[in-house]
Amino acid sequence: MTSITVNALIVAAYFALTLWIGRRFSGPQGSLDDYMLAGRNMPWWAAAFSIVATETSTLTFIGLPGIAYGGNMTFLQVALGYVVGRFFVAMVLVQTYFNGRFSTAYQVLALRFGSSAQTTASLVFIVNRVMADGVRLFATALVLIELLPLGIPVVARLPVSIGLIIGVTLYYTVRGGLRAVIWNDFVQQIIYVGGAALAGWILLHRLPGGWTNVTAGLVEAGKLQWLDVNFDFSVEFFAVPYTFLGGIIGGAVLTAATHGTDQMFVQRLLATGSPKRAKQAVIASGFLVFAQVLLFLSIGSLLYAFYQTAPPAVPFASNDSVFPRFIAEELPLGLGGLVIAAVFAAAMSTLSSSLNSLASASTIDLWRRSSRAHLPDEIHDNATEQGMQDELTMSHRFTVAWAFGLALVAFVAQAWGSVLEAGLTITSITFGAVLGIFLVGRVGWRLGGYQASIAMLVGIGVLLFVHIQGTIAWTWYTLLGALVTITCAGLLSLLNGRPHITVDSA
Numbered sequence: 001m002t003s004i005t006v007n008a009l010i011v012a013a014y015f016a017l018t019l020w021i022g023r024r025f026s027g028p029q030g031s032l033d034d035y036m037l038a039g040r041n042m043p044w045w046a047a048a049f050s051i052v053a054t055e056t057s058t059l060t061f062i063g064l065p066g067i068a069y070g071g072n073m074t075f076l077q078v079a080l081g082y083v084v085g086r087f088f089v090a091m092v093l094v095q096t097y098f099n100g101r102f103s104t105a106y107q108v109l110a111l112r113f114g115s116s117a118q119t120t121a122s123l124v125f126i127v128n129r130v131m132a133d134g135v136r137l138f139a140t141a142l143v144l145i146e147l148l149p150l151g152i153p154v155v156a157r158l159p160v161s162i163g164l165i166i167g168v169t170l171y172y173t174v175r176g177g178l179r180a181v182i183w184n185d186f187v188q189q190i191i192y193v194g195g196a197a198l199a200g201w202i203l204l205h206r207l208p209g210g211w212t213n214v215t216a217g218l219v220e221a222g223k224l225q226w227l228d229v230n231f232d233f234s235v236e237f238f239a240v241p242y243t244f245l246g247g248i249i250g251g252a253v254l255t256a257a258t259h260g261t262d263q264m265f266v267q268r269l270l271a272t273g274s275p276k277r278a279k280q281a282v283i284a285s286g287f288l289v290f291a292q293v294l295l296f297l298s299i300g301s302l303l304y305a306f307y308q309t310a311p312p313a314v315p316f317a318s319n320d321s322v323f324p325r326f327i328a329e330e331l332p333l334g335l336g337g338l339v340i341a342a343v344f345a346a347a348m349s350t351l352s353s354s355l356n357s358l359a360s361a362s363t364i365d366l367w368r369r370s371s372r373a374h375l376p377d378e379i380h381d382n383a384t385e386q387g388m389q390d391e392l393t394m395s396h397r398f399t400v401a402w403a404f405g406l407a408l409v410a411f412v413a414q415a416w417g418s419v420l421e422a423g424l425t426i427t428s429i430t431f432g433a434v435l436g437i438f439l440v441g442r443v444g445w446r447l448g449g450y451q452a453s454i455a456m457l458v459g460i461g462v463l464l465f466v467h468i469q470g471t472i473a474w475t476w477y478t479l480l481g482a483l484v485t486i487t488c489a490g491l492l493s494l495l496n497g498r499p500h501i502t503v504d505s506a
Contacts, residue, residue, distance in 0.1 A: 003333050003336060006333055006334050006336075006337055006341055007028060007334075007337035008148075008337070009337070010334065010337030010338060010340070010341055011144075011337060011341050011344060012151070012341055013297045013341075014191070014341035014344060014345070015168050015315045015344075017506075018168060018172060018184060018348065019168065019172055019185075019189075021172065021180065021183060021184050022171065022172020022173075022175050022176045022180045022184060023084040023172070023175065023176070023180075023408060025176060025179055025180045025183040025184075026172075026175050026176030026177065026179065029177055029392060029403055030392075031391075031392065032103060032360070032363065032364070032391050032392060032395060033067050033103070034177060034179075035177035035178065035392055035395055035396075036103060036177065036267065036356060036359070036360040036363075036395065037103060037178060037180055037267065037270050037271045038177065038178040038179035038182060038271045039179070040270065040271060040272075040273040040274055041180070041271075041273050042182055042268075042273070043272075043277070044272050044277035044280040044281040044284070045280075046182055046186055046279070047129050047182065047184045047268045047271060047272050047277070047278075047281035047282070047426070048280070048281040048282075048284040048285045048288065049185060049189045049267070049285075049288070050181070050182040050185035050189075050211060050349075050353070051259070051265055051268050051269050051281060051282065051285040052189060052285050052288045052289050052292065053185035053186070053188050053189040053192075053346075053348055053349035053350075053353075054185060054264060054265065054268070054349055054353040055258070055265075055289065055350070056189075056192070056289070056292060056346050056349070056350070057133075057136040057139070057140075057346050057347050057349075057350040057351075060267045060292075060293075060296060060346060061192065061196065061296070061323070061342070061343050061346045061347075062143075062320050062321075062323050062324055062343070063139075063140065063298045063320060064293060064296035064297055064299075064300060065296055065297070065300035065303055065322060065323040066300065066318070066319035066320040066321075066322055066323065067297070067300060067305050067319070068223065068296075068297040068298075068299070068300025068304070069300040069301075069303050069319050069322045069323075070166035070319035071242075072222055072223050072224065072225040072226070072301075072466075073223070073224060073225060073226040073248065073297045073298075073300075073301065074225060074226055074227070074228050074242035074243075074296060075242055075247070075293065076226040076242055076247075076293060076294060077226065077227065077228070077242055077243070077246075077247025077248055077251070077299060078247040078248075078250060078251035078293075078395065078475065079247075079251065079289065079290045079294070080247065080248055080290065080466060081248040081249065081250060081251020081252040081253075081254070081255065082245055082251045082252070082254075082289055082290065082293075083287065083289075083290055084248065084251070084252040084255075085251060085252035085253065085254065085255025085259065085260075085286075086255055086258045086282050086285065086286035087283060087286070088252065088255075088256045088260070088261060089255070089256055089259050089260040090278075090279040090282050090283050092260075092278050092442075093256070093260040093261075094260075094269060094275050094282065095275050096108055096438075096442075097266060097269060097270055097275075097278070098274065098275045098278070099469050101224055102225065102270065103270070103360065103364050104122070104263050104266070104267075104361055104364050104365055105121075105125075105261050105262070105266040105267075106119075106121045106122045106125070106263070106365050107122050107264050107364070107365070108438070108441070109437065109438070109441065109452065110439040110449075113237075113437075113441065113447060113448060113449045113451075113452040114448055114449025114450075114452075115148040115369055115449060115454035116159035116449035116450050116452075116453050117437065117449040117453055117456075118365055118369070118449075119365060119366065119369065119453075120452070120453035120456055120457070121261075121434050121437065121456065122263075122361045122362075122365035122366060123366075124430050124431075124433065124434055124456065124460065125262060125357075125361055125430075125434070126358060126361055126362065127264050127289045127430065128262075128427055128431060128432070129262075129264065129354050129357065129358055129428060130358070130402065130405050130406060130429040131409055131426045132406075132407055132426040132427050133350060133351060133354040133406055133409075134407075134408070134409020134412075135409070135410070135426070136347055136350055136351065137162060137165060137166060137347070137351060137406050137407065137409070137410040138162070138409075138410040138411075139320075139347070140161075140165055140343065140344060140348075140351075141158055141161035141165060141410060142324070143324055143343050143344070144159075144161040144164065144165060144344070145157045145158060145161050146159060148161065158411070158468065162407050162410050162411070163407065164349065165344070165347065165348065165351070166403050166406060166407050167403075168348070169348045169351045169352050169355065169403075170355065170399065170400065170403045172184060172352065173352045173356055173399060174396055174399050174400070176473065177356070178268075178271055178356050181352045181353055181356050182268070182271065184348075184349065184352060185349045185352075185353070186348070187345075188345035188348060188349040189345075189349065190344040190358045191342050192340060192342035192343070192345040192346040192349075193292060193295070193342075194297060194342065195338055195339040195341065195342025195343075195345070196293065196295055196299065196339070196342060198335065198338065198340045199299065199323075199326070199327060199331065199335075199340060200295065200298065200299045200302060200338045201217070201331075202330075202331060202335065202468040203299065203302045203303065203306060203326065203330075204302060205442065206306060206330070207302065207305055207306060207309070208309065214302070214305045215373050215444070217305060218301055218304070218305060218322060221304070223301045223304055223305075224301060225366065228242060228243045228244055228247075229243075229244050230243050230244075233377075241473035241474060241475045242475070246473060246476060247473040247475060248461055249475075249476075249479055250428075250473075250474075250475025250476055250477075250478065250479065251475070253285075253432070253435070253478040253479040254427065254428055254431070254478045256435055257427075257431035257434060257435035257478050257482070258427060258431055259282055259285075260435065260438065261431060261434045261435050261438050262357075262431060262434075263357045263360060263361050263475045264353050264354060264357035265282075266361060267311035267353075267356070267357050268281065269281060269282060286317075298322070298458065299323065300322075303323060303326060306326070306330075306477045313324065324343075327339050327340060327343075336420045349417070351406065354402075354406065355399050355402055355403060355406075356399065358398065358399070358402040358405075359395045359396075359398040359399040359402065360395065362395075362398040362402070363391055363394050363395040363398055367391075367394050367398070368391065398411055425467070425474040427478075428434060428463075428474050428475075428478045428481075429460065429463045429464060429467060429477055429481065430460060430463075430481075431481070431484040432459060432463060432477060432478035432479065432480060432481020432483075432484075432485065433455075433456040433457070433458075433459030433460045433463070433482070433484075433485045435478065435481075435482045435485075436455070436456070436459055436481065436482035436483070436484070436485030436486045436489070437452050437455060437456050437485055437489065439482065439486060440452070440455070440486055440489045440490075445489060445490065445493040446493050446496045447489055447492060447493050447496065448496070451489070451493075451496065454488070454492065455485045455486075455488040455489040455492060456485055458484060458485065458488045459481045459482070459484040459485030459488065460481065462480070462481070462484045463477055463480060463481045463484075465477060466480065
């Protein structure tokens with residue numbers, strides 16, 4: 001039996017395990033709360049693991065080792081920012097979501113500014129999720145392509161890979177709702193961290209003399225540098241992504257924007273049922289993700305040392321292909337399959353969360369508003385049994401529809417450069433504006449829903465222009481987008497002569 005066959009069987013067994021978990025832990029689905037918020041009774045530690053699993057995808061699994069392989073470990077400064085940002089979310093934003101019975105992050109904006117702000121922020125979230133997670137799906141499909149039978153034509157291998165991954169993920173997401181997603185995330189977190197640690201352990205033992213002997217060469221090559229304290233504040237300074245200020249500030253603001261305003265993460269906080277458990281979940285996830293980033297960057301450094309002593313027969317197409325090549329060519333029979341299964345665990349945890357959150361935003365923020373716009377949310381939430389069933393049916397349909405949307409983006413994501421930085425850049429461009437308007441909502445400026453929407457769109461527009469110019473690193477995008485949005489909202493507030501807070505009822 002060939003190694004490819006063994007690996008394929010192990011991955012097939014993992015898919016079967018995932019489907020079983022989806023069936024085993026699927027709870028009742030009598031309402032949107034059951035389907036989208038797991039009945040609001042998930043333990044905080046499960047939510048913490050789910051948060052980390054959700055933000056860790058194939059981009060992390062192959063992208064972080066690629067960054068360390070081609071550069072050094074300065075991305076760790078961004079991970080420090082992730083921890084700082086989570087404390088901000090816990091202290092400033094979490095309580096907001098428990099000041100009412102909210103089901104999405106953007107219902108808060110409807111209460112503060114009006115429904116048009118809710119709709120705009122939800123659309124920004126949807127566009128960001130579909131684009132960024134379509135990239136993640138593409139990256140995962142590249143791994144599965146290598147395991148497909150040789151009889152499948154080359155032109156069909158990418159569509160088959162995408163279809164298989166999204167199909168399995170879609171099944172357990174629709175069947176079990178967020179409860180099945182979170183418990184699958186928990187198992188998948190253990191699988192992919194364990195798989196990565198196993199690959200790192202084997203890699204370390206393949207190096208002559210182990211870590212002690214390799215360290216001197218890595219230090220000399222600058223591969224273990226993790227701190228860049230450059231403070232010259234020139235134009236070039238803001239073009240370098242992984243400096244101390246760029247990493248800490250960029251990572252913190254990006255995390256505040258995603259974990260504090262992104263429905264995919266806020267959904268997990270709401271699923272805990274209380275602000276105390278939500279704060280515990282988001283803070284614990286920060287330390288978990290920091291340890292995870294350190295693991296993957298260390299693997300990248302070890303890969304550099306390994307291929308310095310044993311250069312590859314065929315040059316790497318990109319740094320992102322280094323770790324997958326090592327898995328495919330260097331791991332013993334069977335172990336490669338376990339690590340490849342870990343790659344799929346990382347990807348599917350994100351994809352399932354993405355599908356569920358896209359469905360919740362589409363159903364609550366868009367479809368519910370358009371179908372029963374004359375009713376306030378509290379009446380929506382206490383609708384008739386038939387109305388609740390209609391909403392549940394629509395959420396299932398949206399889940400399926402967005403599965404096709406992610407697959408479509410995956411087809412066109414081949415020319416977007418480094419998969420990790422492509423995903424982070426997309427998120428950074430869009431969510432700075434959303435964070436900005438959430439912060440505006442806390443200061444009580446006079447602003448209506450349409451004005452809040454304009455401020456967000458201006459923030460995103462400025463970031464798109466900056467990105468096209470290419471003079472500023474992505475780590476500064478979220479902060480810049482938030483500042484532009486806040487500034488625009490402030491100007492619109494000054495132009496608003498009304499002496500009280502306005503709420504757009506459109």
